[in-house]
Amino acid sequence: MTDIKTPGNGISRRQLIRKGALFAGAGLAAGLTGFPYINRMAVRAQGTPLKFWQFYAPGGQVQSQVDWFTQMISAWNDSHEQKVELEYVPNAEYINGPKLATSFASNEGPDIFLISPGDFLRYYNGGVLQDLTPHIDDATKADFPESVIANRMVDGKIYGIPMEVEPMAMYYSVKAFEEAGLNENDVPKTWDELLEVAKKLTTPNRYGVLFETTPGYYQNFTWYPFLWQGGGEFQTKDGKSAFDSPATVQALKFWQDAVNSGAAPRQVLGNGANDAVANLAAGYCAIQNVGIWGISQLAGNAKDFQYGVFKLPTPANGKYVTVGGGWAFVANAKGKSPDAAAQFCAWALASMDKGSVQRVADWCTKAKSDMPPRNSALQAGGDAFKQGNIGTFAKDIHPGTRAEPRVPPEVYKIISDAIQQTQLGGADPQQTATAASQQLDAFLASYSGAPIL
Amino acid sequence: MRRHQNKPDQSQPIRPKGLSAKHREWVAGYLFVLPDAIGLLIFLGLPMALSLVLAVFEVNGFGGYRFVGFANFLRMGKDPLFWQAARVTALYAVLLVPLLYVCGLGLALLVQKTNRFNAVMRAMFFAPHMVSLVVVAVVWQFMVVDKIGVINKLTPLLGISGVSFLGDPQFALVTVVFVSLWFLMGFYMLIFLGGLQDIPKEYYEAAKIDGATAYHCFWHITLPLLKPTSFFVLMVSMVAAVAGAQAFDIIYVMTKGGPANSTSVLIVYIYQQAFSFGAFGYAAAMSSVLVVVLMLVTAIFFVMTKGGRFNYD
Numbered sequence: 033m034t035d036i037k038t039p040g041n042g043i044s045r046r047q048l049i050r051k052g053a054l055f056a057g058a059g060l061a062a063g064l065t066g067f068p069y070i071n072r073m074a075v076r077a078q079g080t081p082l083k084f085w086q087f088y089a090p091g092g093q094v095q096s097q098v099d100w101f102t103q104m105i106s107a108w109n110d111s112h113e114q115k116v117e118l119e120y121v122p123n124a125e126y127i128n129g130p131k132l133a134t135s136f137a138s139n140e141g142p143d144i145f146l147i148s149p150g151d152f153l154r155y156y157n158g159g160v161l162q163d164l165t166p167h168i169d170d171a172t173k174a175d176f177p178e179s180v181i182a183n184r185m186v187d188g189k190i191y192g193i194p195m196e197v198e199p200m201a202m203y204y205s206v207k208a209f210e211e212a213g214l215n216e217n218d219v220p221k222t223w224d225e226l227l228e229v230a231k232k233l234t235t236p237n238r239y240g241v242l243f244e245t246t247p248g249y250y251q252n253f254t255w256y257p258f259l260w261q262g263g264g265e266f267q268t269k270d271g272k273s274a275f276d277s278p279a280t281v282q283a284l285k286f287w288q289d290a291v292n293s294g295a296a297p298r299q300v301l302g303n304g305a306n307d308a309v310a311n312l313a314a315g316y317c318a319i320q321n322v323g324i325w326g327i328s329q330l331a332g333n334a335k336d337f338q339y340g341v342f343k344l345p346t347p348a349n350g351k352y353v354t355v356g357g358g359w360a361f362v363a364n365a366k367g368k369s370p371d372a373a374a375q376f377c378a379w380a381l382a383s384m385d386k387g388s389v390q391r392v393a394d395w396c397t398k399a400k401s402d403m404p405p406r407n408s409a410l411q412a413g414g415d416a417f418k419q420g421n422i423g424t425f426a427k428d429i430h431p432g433t434r435a436e437p438r439v440p441p442e443v444y445k446i447i448s449d450a451i452q453q454t455q456l457g458g459a460d461p462q463q464t465a466t467a468a469s470q471q472l473d474a475f476l477a478s479y480s481g482a483p484i485l
Numbered sequence: 486m487r488r489h490q491n492k493p494d495q496s497q498p499i500r501p502k503g504l505s506a507k508h509r510e511w512v513a514g515y516l517f518v519l520p521d522a523i524g525l526l527i528f529l530g531l532p533m534a535l536s537l538v539l540a541v542f543e544v545n546g547f548g549g550y551r552f553v554g555f556a557n558f559l560r561m562g563k564d565p566l567f568w569q570a571a572r573v574t575a576l577y578a579v580l581l582v583p584l585l586y587v588c589g590l591g592l593a594l595l596v597q598k599t600n601r602f603n604a605v606m607r608a609m610f611f612a613p614h615m616v617s618l619v620v621v622a623v624v625w626q627f628m629v630v631d632k633i634g635v636i637n638k639l640t641p642l643l644g645i646s647g648v649s650f651l652g653d654p655q656f657a658l659v660t661v662v663f664v665s666l667w668f669l670m671g672f673y674m675l676i677f678l679g680g681l682q683d684i685p686k687e688y689y690e691a692a693k694i695d696g697a698t699a700y701h702c703f704w705h706i707t708l709p710l711l712k713p714t715s716f717f718v719l720m721v722s723m724v725a726a727v728a729g730a731q732a733f734d735i736i737y738v739m740t741k742g743g744p745a746n747s748t749s750v751l752i753v754y755i756y757q758q759a760f761s762f763g764a765f766g767y768a769a770a771m772s773s774v775l776v777v778v779l780m781l782v783t784a785i786f787f788v789m790t791k792g793g794r795f796n797y798d
Contacts, residue, residue: 130760137546137765154763158547237633245652247743297631298652298744316633366548441762449566449746457654457745 081117082143082373085132091120094332100399104380104391114372116144123303127249136160136366143367144376146359147192149183149436150249150444155362157440157481161191162363162370167378168193172406175384180405183435184360186482192360193381195395196402198323199356199425199433200254202226202241202345203308206338208233208318219342223286226319226345230295233318240295242317243287244305247452252444253357253436254305254321255451258283260434261350266447267484271476275450276469282347284454284461291455298456313337323357324429327401327421341421343429356433358405384408397422403430437485446471533776539769546763557770567771569746570754573658577750578726580662585722586715588666589673594707596674597681607678611671618668618731622738625664626651651740654747661739661748665731673718680714681707716793720783727779728752751775 088094089101101118109115119142125131127148135141136158147155155161165173168190173181176194184192209215212232220226230240244251259266264279290296297317302310308326311317313334320326321344330337346352361381363373379385381392392409396402397416403425404410410417417426439447450468453459504512540558543551561567592610596603613621629636629650640648650660688706697705708715726732733752736742742749742757749757751771759768 130756133546133760133763136548137544139548155547158545158549158763160547239632245744247741247746294647298649299631301627301630441764445566445762452743452745456652456743457747459745 080368081115082367082369082376083119084116084144084376085119085121085126085135085142086146087121087123087126089118089120091122094328094399096399100391100395107387108376108379112376114369114376116376139366141364141367143364143369143373145362145364146195147362148249148357148359149438150253150357152184152192152438153440153481153484156186156191160365162365162367162374163189164191164193164363164374164377164382165189167375168382169384171384172378172382175406175408176382177405177407179433179435180356180358183438183485190382192362193377194358194360194405195381195392196358196400197356197405197430197433198325198358198402199354199430200257200321200323201341201343201354201425201429202319203312203322203326203339203341204319205312205315205317206340208238208315212318216340219340220345222345223347227290227293227295230290230319231293234295238315239297239317241290241319241321242300242305242311243290243296243321243455245291245298245300245456246304247448248304249444250304250306251451252439252447253355255283255287255447256355256437257344257353257434258286260353260355261344261346263350266437266439266443266472267476271479273469273472273476275447275472276466280450280465280469281461284450284464286347287451287455288458288461309333312339324402324422324425325400327425331401339421341424341429343432352432353434354429354432355436356403356430357436358402403433435485439484440475440479440481442475442479443472443484446475533773536769536772536776539766540773541770542766544765544769546759546765553766557767558774560767561771561774566746566749566754567751570749570751573746573748574727574750574752576658577662577665577732578723580659581665581726582719582722584662584666585669585673586718588670589718590677590711592670592674593677593681594703597678607674610674613668614672616668618734619738621664621668622735625667625735626739629660652744654745657740657744657747661736664735664739665726668731668735669722669725673722676718677711677714680711683714684710712790712795713793716786716790720786723782723786724779728775 084105086101089098092098092101105116105118121131132141132145136155141160152161165188173190180194180197181190184190184194204219209218214229214232218229220229226241233240244254259280262279262282264277264283265274266280268274287296291298300311301307301314301316305311305320306322306325308320308322308329312320312322312326313330326341330339343352344354361377363370363377367373379388381388383389389406389408389412392404392406393412393416396404396409397413401422403417404413416422446468450464454461454464541552541554543549543553543556596606596610628634631637631649631652634650636650637648640646648656650656684707688710689702692702692706732750733756736748736750736753737756740748742753752775755768755771755775758764758771
């Protein structure tokens with residue numbers, strides 16, 4: 033028996049209504065009843081491997097880094113029952129995007145992930161960082177210099193294992209120097225000298241010197257050494273604001289002067305001022321404030337570019353200091369298996385086992401250009417840390433490294449606004465420092481999380 | 486007697502048992518709308534309701550919830566950055582909405598006649614709207630970059646030099662308004678084209694016979710008869726300026742709200758509070774206020790203009 037259809041039409045109006053209602057009902061039923069099952073299935077489908085979120089592998093663009101990560105995971109999975117799986121999250125989504133933040137908010141955070149000191153307190157105060165100390169032996173603990181590990185510790189316990197130390201320095205274009213009649217003897221040692229040299233290097237198509245201009249954690253990170261060089265701090269030992277100081281005003285003014293003189297740009301290219309290829313190698317600037325990773329960036333994407341590095345100039349009354357950032361492996365305390373995740377982190381980067389030490393050395397010499405966070409890895413790297421620009425970092429730049437401070441987001445924002453208002457907004461540095469200091473005091477008075485370093 | 490009572494009334498149209506034709510159409514209409522309505526309810530209504538709930542909690546983004554009542558709303562009053570963002574949002578909307586109206590209508594009038602040249606022009610004006618917002622932002626970012634951007638190379642010809650379009654707080658907001666305008670005006674041109682085609686040609690012919698100029702035709706025929714379209718354009722562009730995807734994407738990619746918070750519109754500030762600072766409760770409170778303000782402004786505008794309907798009194 034067939035349905036009676038209205039002549040000339042494929043389907044009668046009654047049938048259409050009936051089928052429409054069925055379709056809508058099915059959709060509604062699926063919506064009301066199907067999602068929990070789908071959700072459970074999805075959770076099961078994730079399986080037992082621990083998820084390791086990072087922005088290097090397996091989808092990363094630098095093959096040596098992809099290889100380092102995949103080899104590490106293979107080595108672990110070959111020798112352990114609890115497997116680990118790499119999950120690549122593009123940098124823009126990971127660091128500045130909502131992916132990591134929303135995953136924890138929805139209780140779907142990764143088991144193992146990377147964080148920088150700038151984000152440490154947010155995650156620690158949120159209670160999602162697993163104590164890694166029980167999995168690290170005393171010899172290995174002693175292998176990490178205090179200055180490197182301190183900003184990943186709370187109450188003597190280690191919550192993150194650094195994979196690198198990334199001190200900031202100045203890179204310069206040899207070609208730009210030659211065009212301006214300068215050479216390596218003209219490398220500036222003071223802030224005043226830097227501005228003078230930058231003016232000489234400035235042309236209608238090029239800036240003399242480049243500092244970060246985009247607001248964000250990275251800009252704060254790159255500004256800290258200029259604050260410290262004059263003896264400035266943003267917090268006193270008794271937990272109050274120390275931001276309203278001559279050193280703060282001096283540092284804010286230095287960046288403002290660089291922009292106002294026309295020697296430094298108000299905008300940066302590419303991925304920002306951490307991108308040496310898009311700014312320095314492309315000829316947008318002659319000197320750029322970049323970290324040690326610039327060496328591997330330029331080696332990978334601007335092989336023929338001739339450049340040199342020198343340590344950050346200091347103010348007339350100051351002493352040399354730079355800032356060292358770097359990412360760390362952390363384990364999710366609310367993950368599927370926090371202990372196994374912590375064990376993995378310790379096995380990968382914090383064991384006296386030869387493989388662990390060599391892994392750290394390889395990351396800093398072969399996969400990327402960094403200073404190692406462990407004394408043993410520095411030795412294992414051998415001559416790699418004595419040659420070329422890495423050698424300059426190891427010998428001249430790295431000894432003045434001070435660890436990147438960990439600050440809560442509220443403190444970051446206050447400092448960021450002060451930098452932005454003076455550097456690009458033309459605000460008076462003294463008034464800005466005073467106002468920011470008052471805001472800092474108001475926040476610090478009510479702050480109750482882990483100590484800020 | 487009984488048989489006589491059951492005899493169909495020949496004066497009434499024959500209809501099947503059950504619902505009347507009017508009701509069947511009513512049911513059909515709602516059934517067709519139902520899938521969309523469910524979608525809106527789940528993906529728009531539910532998040533809005535949850536956002537209101539979230540707004541009365543302090544949420545740290547790691548599963549920690551603490552009831553704080555109206556504290557998040559009170560915090561807004563004391564937060565200078567919230568007010569700064571509100572001011573920037575208002576300025577962005579005040580600059581963008583009239584420009585979109587004028588440019589959208591202007592382009593539609595320019596290309597309303599149907600011929601091959603205008604078809605190409607329409608496609609050209611609409612083309613930016615087809616491009617991903619992130620791509621639009623990145624391309625314009627390169628075009629206005631200090632010293633070496635194409636625009637910066639051309640501006641000295643107009644006697645303007647040394648302008649940092651995105652690095653100077655004086656120019657950054659105007660620059661993002663311009664880029665938003667470039668991206669959106671083709672879309673509003675299409676809306677206006679639809680409105681223009683609805684105006685009967687006889688009105689223009691009669692006016693011309695009476696000696697009306699193009700100027701008179703525009704002011705006395707085109708503009709008054711575009712009232713419903715104008716209402717739609719102004720409403721949609723206002724909502725787009727305050728909470729649209731372009732208001733976030735273009736600004737976030739081009740400036741991250743800088744320099745010195747000069748382009749930090751509310752939607753960018755809300756994003757920062759939620760995803761950079763983990764203040765989900767505070768972000769939800771700001772979102773709720775934004776939604777309420779938008780609804781209020783829309784309602785006021787709706788009442789004032791009678792929803793864009795013609796006044797036949």
